[in-house]
Amino acid sequence: MSSLLRHPLTALAGAAVLTLPWIFVWAVGGPEAVGLSTVAQVGVAGIGVLGASFLLAWGAESAEKDVPRAFALAVLAVLAVAPEYAVDALYAWEAGSNPGNTEAANLAIANMTGANRILIGLGWSAIALFSIYKATRGDDVAVIDRAGTMKDAVKLDRDISTEIVFLLGATLFAFFVPISLSFGAANSPGLGIDAVDFVILVGLYLTYIAVIVRGDVEEHEEQVGVPKYFHEKSRSVRIPVVLTLFTYSAFLIFTAVEPFAHGLEELGLQLGIPRFFMIQWFAPLASESPELIVTAYLVNKARSTAAFNALISSKLNQWTLLVGTLVAVYSIALGSYGVLPFDQKQAAEIWLTAAQSFFAIAILVNFNISVREAVTLLVLFLSQVAAEFAIIQLYPEALAETYSYWMLIGFTVLYMMLGLALFAVRIDDTREVFRLTANRVRGRPAAADGGHESGDD
Secondary structure, three states, X not given: XXXXXXXXXXXXXXXXXXXXXXXHHXXXXXXXHHOXXXXXXXXXXXXXXXXXHHHHHHHHHHHOOOOOHHHHHHHHHHHHOHHHHHHHHHHHHHHHHOOOOHHHHHHHHHHHHHHHHHHHHHHHXXXXXXXXHHHOOOOOOOEEOOOOOOOOEEEOOXXXXXXXXXXXXXXXXXXXXOEOOOOOHHHOOOEEEOHHHHHHHHHHHHHHHHHHOOOOOOOOOOOOHHHHHHHOOOHHHHHHHHHHHHHHHHHHHXXXXXXXXXXXXXXXXXXXXXXXXXXXXXXXXXHOHHHHHHHHHHHHOOOHHHHHHHHHHHHHHHHHHHHHHHHHHHHHHHOOOOOEEOOHHHHHHHHHHHHHHHHHHHHHOOOEEEHHHHHHHHHHHHHHHHHHHHHHHHOOHHHHHHHHHHHHHHHHHHHHHHHHHHHHHOHHHHHHHHHHHHHHHOOOOOOOOOOOOOOOO
């Protein structure tokens, strides 16, 4: 009996059982058809997302036997953040269906920038801190034990240089995204996402996929549990299983996360939290939950390197595909080509998101993230969110809008100054990142782990 409970298929069945309540609710027409309360809707959908996240993680780990790990993690990243695409596309569609509805367009931008900043401010920092904490209770070779206060660090795979370079390219371009070249004089000040943004950002991501899919299948890390069980099976068994896990978990995540996010949004509104604030922060937090669960699971298995690779891949696809495709969804809903418009505050939100990404990349160019750096990312993120919430609560709407705009600009400048300072002292690391990426683009194997390693600057 005990051996049966420890069998990998028992764990697989347990995760699948967690998804069954939501499958039932979805099959009979959704939470409204069943008459679920808001709390019950959040609970059932949330448990379904939890089960789907485990299935997705096992599918990605099992796939590493047959495809390059970077590609397996890229697929995992796209599926894990698919709900964020669905939620954001909904607001872009509403904006296109009602061209005068500027609020929907602003909500699309707010939801997108909130999701991107959560992924770094909470995701990268929390996973780094969790990795280091787990290393004190186990054995994770990716965690570096350094002397000094908050200097322990997570050591990243040097193959992640490709993701860093593409993410840096998307980040630098993002500073120009708010300035639309497609607006005429009548649309001044010309703030919006247009076809140029679509072509460049989506093109960047497709180029990245073309680079990583050419890689060889590496010697995969020794697995345990469900992935190990399928690694021992023949390819004719493993590939259908992986495709089934990906398809089923993607279906669960796609159908369950939106009700989960909307349920949380409704609970927040009942507590008096403004709708705009809920859509920028609480809805993306819910839609990012599969990604955070998957990466926490990988860290718990002492696979912090794979966890960070997945998080960085998620940031890259959100910062390229998610931003670029908003104008496509808007134009389809509009019935003709159009520029997704937004106001000045949302332009500042994009600049702040780009600046945070710039600082985070500067942290990663030496292939480490220390406790001090993770705490800095977390504190800056929480400080900005808390400051914005305080402004909304303390001042009338018009005045709050002005104060909030200048607060966003202030944090943008702060992130940029920190990022530039780090790049200045890590110029050799930056050159190494570009060298490794150039080798990979040419089809050469990456350098063995090691090489130049900066200290915790």
